[in-house]
Amino acid sequence: MYKGRGKKKKKKYERQEEEIIRRVPLPKGKQVLGILEQRLGANHMLVKCLDGKSRNCRVPGRLRRRLWLREGNIVIVEPWEIGGDKRGDVILKYHQTQVEWLKKKGFLKITKEEF
Helix, strand or coil: CCCCCCCCCCCCCCCCCCCCCCCCCCCCCCCEEEEEEEEEECCEEEEEECCCCEEEEECCHHHCCCCCCCCCCEEEEEECCCCCCCEEEEEEECCHHHHHHHHHHCCCCCCCCCC
16 A cells, blocks of 8 residues: 655644753953943944943854844953953853843842833
């Protein structure tokens, strides 16, 4: 008996999200927390840092494919040694649960307008 070679049914697996308890990385040394304000293109973006300065930041080559950023994301910025008040590198992006933890512990103080 001939069995047709029609479409195979794909199984749909529901992704079960479990809360994994992880430590929230905090800024070390010269690193600063910041909010991504505007994407400028070519892996450059304008980030408003919590030290009151706006920096033109870029994503380093080792993180380009892994780190996808949108406006309003909370990130860790490492200022450059030369021109550190105007430029920096984005090192890490916080997830929503990590942002809530930072707000709860008092590391991040933002108003609703910025988010």
